[in-house]
Amino acid sequence: MCYAIPAKLIAIHGKIGTIDYFGETRKILLDLDNVKIGDYVYAQGGVLVRTIPEKEALEILEYWKEIFFELKKTDEALANIDQKNLSPNALAVLQKVNLRKTLHKDELLSLLALKDPKELQVLYEIANNVRSREHGNASCVHGIIEFSNYCTNNCYYCGIREEKALERYRMSQEEIVSAAKHAVNHYGFKALVLQSGEDLWYDDDKLCAIVKEVRKLGVLVFVSFGLRSVETYRKLYEAGARAALLRFETSNADIFAKMRPRTKLSDRINLIKALKEIGYVLATGFLLGLPDETDEDIVNNILLTHSLAPDMYSFGPLIPSSNTPFAKVAKVNPDLVLKAMALTRFVAPDSNILVTTALETLDPSAKRGALLAGANSMMINVTPMQYRRLYGIYDNRIDADREVDKSVQETVELLYNLGRAPTDIGV
Numbered sequence: 001m002c003y004a005i006p007a008k009l010i011a012i013h014g015k016i017g018t019i020d021y022f023g024e025t026r027k028i029l030l031d032l033d034n035v036k037i038g039d040y041v042y043a044q045g046g047v048l049v050r051t052i053p054e055k056e057a058l059e060i061l062e063y064w065k066e067i068f069f070e071l072k073k074t075d076e077a078l079a080n081i082d083q084k085n086l087s088p089n090a091l092a093v094l095q096k097v098n099l100r101k102t103l104h105k106d107e108l109l110s111l112l113a114l115k116d117p118k119e120l121q122v123l124y125e126i127a128n129n130v131r132s133r134e135h136g137n138a139s140c141v142h143g144i145i146e147f148s149n150y151c152t153n154n155c156y157y158c159g160i161r162e163e164k165a166l167e168r169y170r171m172s173q174e175e176i177v178s179a180a181k182h183a184v185n186h187y188g189f190k191a192l193v194l195q196s197g198e199d200l201w202y203d204d205d206k207l208c209a210i211v212k213e214v215r216k217l218g219v220l221v222f223v224s225f226g227l228r229s230v231e232t233y234r235k236l237y238e239a240g241a242r243a244a245l246l247r248f249e250t251s252n253a254d255i256f257a258k259m260r261p262r263t264k265l266s267d268r269i270n271l272i273k274a275l276k277e278i279g280y281v282l283a284t285g286f287l288l289g290l291p292d293e294t295d296e297d298i299v300n301n302i303l304l305t306h307s308l309a310p311d312m313y314s315f316g317p318l319i320p321s322s323n324t325p326f327a328k329v330a331k332v333n334p335d336l337v338l339k340a341m342a343l344t345r346f347v348a349p350d351s352n353i354l355v356t357t358a359l360e361t362l363d364p365s366a367k368r369g370a371l372l373a374g375a376n377s378m379m380i381n382v383t384p385m386q387y388r389r390l391y392g393i394y395d396n397r398i399d400a401d402r403e404v405d406k407s408v409q410e411t412v413e414l415l416y417n418l419g420r421a422p423t424d425i426g427v
């Protein structure tokens with residue numbers, strides 16, 4: 001299985017290249033030396049990650065040719081909406097989004113307040129329509145390796161917070177690289193997220209060495225190491241990391257202060273801005289369902305995420321974790337997450353929106369629902385099984401015991417069912 005379709009480089013302007021697959025073109029950052037027009041390449045998140053021999057590329061393209069246009073037809077059919085069936089309000093939203101006009105906060109609040117299942121269905125269909133218009137049937141599937149469950153923080157909602165008694169683990173550099181190799185060579189991943197708690201045992205040298213080795217595998221290296229210095233993230237970029245995931249969790253400073261002791265919202269926001277300035281493909285977002293959170297907070301969260309100009313939006317529901325201060329927090333309604341995704345698609349029509357495993361854990365059927373409500377990106381956990389269940393950031397993780405083979409099979413089936421192709425190759 002391959003998670004990206006190779007494309008042909010057809011134009012170069014400085015560091016930006018134009019690539020083509022099946023007549024669709026995308027712009028990418030040429031992040032490798034010595035590439036030339038006519039080369040076949042893999043790209044992820046708008047970044048060139050490796051070249052591929054022409055013979056191999058043509059064989060893969062021949063395989064995809066069979067199904068690519070069929071998938072496209074399926075996606076277009078699912079994204080089609082009959083405007084005759086839209087209420088005047090829904091039609092007004094669609095028209096504004098299509099004209100790339102900004103939806104006002106009041107309008108977003110009124111959409112977030114929708115509860116009637118029929119109205120929600122229309123909301124999701126419009127979001128799916130916008131996604132299809134902006135991205136075609138491209139979707140991305142990244143792998144994630146969670147390599148340490150140590151953390152120096154004590155976030156109230158988190159199952160690996162420092163004060164929680166649990167079995168801790170740290171993967172060695174060899175183990176991490178070996179897991180990455182397996183994900184790339186056996187399953188064909190082209191982008192890998194390396195994630196841990198804020199574990200300072202991994203100093204800059206250790207992290208850079210890991211990133212360098214994983215980058216050598218020809219993948220987009222996504223780092224998710226929490227609040228570290230700008231200097232550290234600069235070094236990681238130089239070592240080959242090109243994407244970074246750091247959520248601010250909530251735009252409400254009071255709620256933030258209550259749930260993340262010893263850390264400041266402004267520090268996180270400043271770091272997120274710095275990541276963008278360094279040049280990272282940026283993924284950020286927030287948690288949904290925090291105690292005392294209002295609809296206005298949620299809309300503010302979406303607007304703050306948008307103002308940070310991320311390449312990917314990541315937001316999931318808070319899932320209570322036992323033996324934490326938030327163990328008894330009420331369960332989030334999955335529709336709240338889907339509504340936030342739909343609204344995000346309206347605010348940022350060309351965004352990439354991730355379906356988190358937290359949403360899947362909350363409601364296994366919500367993954368499909370999310371992909372039909374504006375989302376276009378997924379992650380598969382490729383952490384070695386002996387560590388998987390120990391990274392319990394929340395309880396009953398759906399992927400804690402799920403073999404990678406099964407996750408891959410289910411993901412491919414879902415993608416095909418929805419007419420999506422794994423073509424996250426450019427912007």
Ligand code: SF4
Pocket residue numbers: 151152153154155158159160161162196197198226393
């Ligand atoms: S949410 Fe992140 S920073 Fe907070 S305790 Fe958990 S792993 Fe650490």
